[in-house]
Amino acid sequence: MFRKGLACLSGVLVLVACAGIAQAKCTLEYVQLPVVTTDLRPEIDAKVNGQTLRFVLDSGAFYSVITPGTASALKLHIGPASRRLTLEGAGGIFKASVVATEHFEVGGADLHRVEFLTGGSETGEGTAGVLGQNFLHTNDVEYDLANGVVRLVKAKDCTGPMVYWAAPGARYSAIDLTPLNGDTFATTALVSVNGQRLKAQFDTGASVSYLTLAAAKRLGFDPKAPGVKDAGLDHGFGRREFRTWIMPVESFKIGDEEVRHTKLRVGDSALGEGDMLIGADFFLSHHVYVANKRERIFFTYNGGPVFDLRVAAQPGPAAPAASGPETTATTSGPFSAVPTDADGFARRGAAFMSRKDFTHAIEDLTKAHDLAPSVAEHLYRRAMAYAQNGQPFLAMADLDQALKIAPDDLDALVLRASLRLRGNDSAGARLDIDAAEKHLPPSGDQRLGLAELLERAGAYEAAARDFETWIKFHPDDARLAEAQNGRCWMGAMSGAELDKALAACNAAIELQPKTAAFLDSRGLVHLRRGETDKAIADYDAALAIKPKLAWSLYGRGLARRRKGLAQAADADIAAAIAVQADIGDAIKARGITG
Numbered sequence: 001m002f003r004k005g006l007a008c009l010s011g012v013l014v015l016v017a018c019a020g021i022a023q024a025k026c027t028l029e030y031v032q033l034p035v036v037t038t039d040l041r042p043e044i045d046a047k048v049n050g051q052t053l054r055f056v057l058d059s060g061a062f063y064s065v066i067t068p069g070t071a072s073a074l075k076l077h078i079g080p081a082s083r084r085l086t087l088e089g090a091g092g093i094f095k096a097s098v099v100a101t102e103h104f105e106v107g108g109a110d111l112h113r114v115e116f117l118t119g120g121s122e123t124g125e126g127t128a129g130v131l132g133q134n135f136l137h138t139n140d141v142e143y144d145l146a147n148g149v150v151r152l153v154k155a156k157d158c159t160g161p162m163v164y165w166a167a168p169g170a171r172y173s174a175i176d177l178t179p180l181n182g183d184t185f186a187t188t189a190l191v192s193v194n195g196q197r198l199k200a201q202f203d204t205g206a207s208v209s210y211l212t213l214a215a216a217k218r219l220g221f222d223p224k225a226p227g228v229k230d231a232g233l234d235h236g237f238g239r240r241e242f243r244t245w246i247m248p249v250e251s252f253k254i255g256d257e258e259v260r261h262t263k264l265r266v267g268d269s270a271l272g273e274g275d276m277l278i279g280a281d282f283f284l285s286h287h288v289y290v291a292n293k294r295e296r297i298f299f300t301y302n303g304g305p306v307f308d309l310r311v312a313a314q315p316g317p318a319a320p321a322a323s324g325p326e327t328t329a330t331t332s333g334p335f336s337a338v339p340t341d342a343d344g345f346a347r348r349g350a351a352f353m354s355r356k357d358f359t360h361a362i363e364d365l366t367k368a369h370d371l372a373p374s375v376a377e378h379l380y381r382r383a384m385a386y387a388q389n390g391q392p393f394l395a396m397a398d399l400d401q402a403l404k405i406a407p408d409d410l411d412a413l414v415l416r417a418s419l420r421l422r423g424n425d426s427a428g429a430r431l432d433i434d435a436a437e438k439h440l441p442p443s444g445d446q447r448l449g450l451a452e453l454l455e456r457a458g459a460y461e462a463a464a465r466d467f468e469t470w471i472k473f474h475p476d477d478a479r480l481a482e483a484q485n486g487r488c489w490m491g492a493m494s495g496a497e498l499d500k501a502l503a504a505c506n507a508a509i510e511l512q513p514k515t516a517a518f519l520d521s522r523g524l525v526h527l528r529r530g531e532t533d534k535a536i537a538d539y540d541a542a543l544a545i546k547p548k549l550a551w552s553l554y555g556r557g558l559a560r561r562r563k564g565l566a567q568a569a570d571a572d573i574a575a576a577i578a579v580q581a582d583i584g585d586a587i588k589a590r591g592i593t594g
Contacts, residue, residue: 026158030142030151031107033057036347037145037354040207040280040308043127044150047105049074053128057150059141059187059290060203060277061132066116069443069473070128071099078118106131107152127445130205137185143204143288145280146302147339148347155293162289162298170300173255177295187290189297191276192253193264194219198275200254202290202297206279208234208308210244210265215275221247221266231311234267241478241512242269246309254278257301263309281308284355304355339364342372350381358389376406383415392419408439410446417453426457433457443473448483455490464490464497467504484508485518492524493590501525516545520552527555527592535559550580554587558594569594 035042035057042057053070071078076099097118104114116129140153140162155162163172178188178199187202198215213221222228223245231244245266252259271277285306288299339345349364365382372378383398399416402409417432433453440446451466467487474480485508491501505522512518523538539556542549557572576583 025156026160027156028158029154029156031109033107033150033152034343034347035145035148035150036350037148037280037284038350040284040354041127042143042145042150042204042280042283044106044131046131047103048101048128049103056127056130056205057136058130058132058203058205059136060201060205061130062185063134064114064116064130064132066099066118066129067127067445068118068476069445071116071118072443072473073441074101076101133185133187137292140292141290143283143290145204145283146285146287146348146351148344148351153289155291158291162291162296163287163300165287166300171256172298172300173257174299175255175297177290177292177297179295185292187292187297188274189254191278192251193276194250199273200276200278201271201274202278202283202288204280204283206277208265208281209277209279210234210267210269211247211276212271212274213266213268214270216247216264216266219249221245229311231265234269241481242267244268246311252306255297255299257299259306262306264307265309280354282306284351304357308355310356339367342368342375342378345371346378346381349385353381353385353388356388358385361385362389374405376402376409376412379405380409380412380415383412387415387419392422395419408435410436410439413439414446414449414453421453421456429453429457430459433459442469445470445474448474448479451483451486455486455493460490460494461496464494464500468500471504481508481511481515481518484511485515485521488518488521488525492521492528495528495591498525498529502529514545516542516549516552519545520549520555523552523555523559524592527559532559532562536563548575548579550576550583551587553579554583555592558587558592561594 033044035044036054037043043054044057045052045054047053048066051074055064066076078097078099099116099118101114101116102112104111118129136152138152140155142149142151142153142162144150144165161172161174163170166172175189178190188199189202190197191200192198193211193215196219198211211219211221223230225247227248229246231246233241234244246263247266248261248263250261252262252264267277285302285304286299287302288297290297339348345364346368349361349368352358352361352364362382362385365378365385368378369375369382379398379402383395383402386392386395386398396416396419399412399419402412403416406412413432413436417429417436420426420429420432433450436446436450440450447466447470451463451470454460454463454466464487467483467490471480471483471487474483477483484504488501488505488508491498491504502522502525505518505525508518509515509522519538519542523535523542526532526535526538536556536559539552539559542552543556546552553572553576557569557576560572561569573584580586
């Protein structure tokens with residue numbers, strides 16, 4: 001059903017040459033999908049039963065998925081999938097159900113009664129799900145994320161290299177796809193790391209590329225070795241978060257392209273038979289054509305870092321660690337790389353933002369705004385670029401203008417609330433949060449972000465309600481433990497509904513037992529409830545993991561003071577103040593005493 005709809009491609013071009021190799025009879029029919037890359041997620045807009053929604057284009061998903069919150073908001077009928085059907089991703093395994101849409105419109109084609117799986121984690125704030133390989137594998141796929149375009153292509157009489165965009169004589173690379181095993185349509189190929197061949201999956205739904213921990217260990221990976229950095233936690237579909245590291249490698253080779261003396265990310269996650277994910281960072285640094293029918297991938301290098309190796313996104317100007325020589329992308333085929341309209345500049349600007357190239361992002365988004373001054377989204381995206389580039393006043397000016405054009409723009413309201421909180425304008429932030437709440441359905445994923453903003457604004461009881469609502473609609477999300485801890489902490493801060501707070505603490509710790517922050521939260525709830533020994537036990541456990549956790553040190557000091565252990569209590573409180581000078585004032589302001 002899905003495949004039949006996508007077979008009706010629109011638009012035709014004739015290729016007379018690909019990188020100087022003649023293909024006189026090569027013809028491509030195509031559907032062109034505008035793509036906006038947000039935080040290394042390629043997203044496209046589609047209409048579901050008449051409502052415009054944004055989906056992540058995920059070449060690593062074997063089937064398209066719609067999030068539980070979206071399915072609920074659209075009132076889609078959720079039916080059982082096969083009893084044995086579970087989905088497995090980087091975030092773990094979860095059970096799937098099936099939903100069907102009456103209409104699904106994308107790329108100018110209206111498809112009827114399209115089925116999606118539903119379950120697992122959300123795909124990012126504001127997105128409704130993912131479009132997977134049952135959508136993509138029908139034909140060839142051309143990924144030009146750097147210029148904000150993906151094309152579904154039907155190739156006829158094409159035998160040469162499919163890099164028509166490259167100038168004659170330009171370098172390109174080709175690699176054979178791994179033969180398919182079953183009906184999953186995964187896009188996999190062999191790559192080489194330090195001379196060892198590994199099986200890699202091309203996954204646009206993964207923001208960053210990484211080796212599995214098992215594959216890295218075969219290469220001699222040691223998390224304590226010189227040059228290895230802890231890169232924090234990541235997650236995919238499902239509940240589980242996993243640790244990541246950055247490790248140095250002598251060589252990474254894919255096709256004819258080799259990067260020497262570079263680094264790769266390592267993730268403590270299993271990929272079935274795979275050893276590596278090639279994520280959206282690689283697709284942004286390359287123009288890629290997946291010739292599914294011929295079982296080959298062709299690509300050219302756009303320039304800049306091959307992989308995004310940042311440990312964490314930081315405010316202000318920043319660039320990913322370079323892992324390849326700088327070059328200039330060229331395009332000489334039927335499609336120009338240079339945008340010609342506002343949407344084109346906006347999409348390319350979004351791609352620049354994903355690579356933290358804020359200067360070029362702002363230039364493109366300014367051109368988009370100049371060409372279409374009444375489009376609020378261009379102003380919102382430029383505001384994001386200004387904010388991340390350390391220019392909050394220019395960001396606020398853009399947001400004010402965007403909200404005059406579209407007063408109910410949820411994303412703009414949330415970003416302006418966040419900026420107002422940074423400027424200590426809690427009252428103004430609360431107005432924006434309240435306005436955003438009015439436009440958000442109970443199941444909306446953005447409710448988690450609103451809860452966190454309410455916490456920053458000191459509106460603990462309102463934040464607790466939003467945490468509870470989000471948890472209700474997202475039981476399989478990878479962020480569930482953090483949300484449960486957020487609900488717990490709101491009770492700890494306000495002193496209200498401590499039974500609910502304790503239940504949330506217990507749920508968070510059950511999901512992630514050795515997390516210092518979660519034990520610290522439950523310790524304060526126990527302290528509020530007068531359960532002194534239980535509070536001390538939780539604080540002891542938290543401090544065994546993080547010895548300089550100020551709230552745990554001060555809280556244990558108050559608990560010990562209640563037990564008459566004055567000397568130990570004073571030592572804890574002094575240690576807490578040494579870590580965070582204002583910790584005593586913060587605790588007293590919330591009515592917590594020893």
